[in-house]
Amino acid sequence: MVHKSILPIGWERPSGYSNAVVTDDGFVFVSGQIGWNAQQKFESDDFVDQIKSTLENTVDVLKAASAEPKHIVRMTWYIVDRSEYIARAQEIGVLYRKIIGDVYPAMAMVEVVRLMEKRAKIEIETTAKIS
Secondary structure (H helix, E strand, C coil): CCEEEECCCCCCCCCCCCCEEEECCCEEEEEEEECECCCCCECCCCHHHHHHHHHHHHHHHHHHCCCCHHHEEEEEEEECCHHHHHHCHHHHHHHHHHHCCCCCCEEEEEECCCCCCCCCCEEEEEEEECC
8 A cells, every 4th residue: 555644835844753644545544633833832722722723733634635624534532631621512513613614524532641742632633535
């Protein structure tokens, strides 16, 4: 299986991984995206702000792979605070529909003790399939 690594224009190259890979059969595997910007700097420690950045990063990586949110077939969310997610679920839902749209892929959400980047409060892995 042949694959191509994806790096969106203007993004700092990640260390030790690709932002995504596209396979020759049209699968796009997006690495875990977190709530920082293209230069790998956090602009906020607010949970919902980080979700917004994470979803926008996901869309940017998909776009660089010639995919769109409508191509998403699976997402796995890793969060550090289940209680905050539940308390702000309505706000998160509105944000999700604004950025991703009416796309409801297979999903899982896992509460974790911490993520690799100390300030990260969310990480989302995504799989998409381009026809």
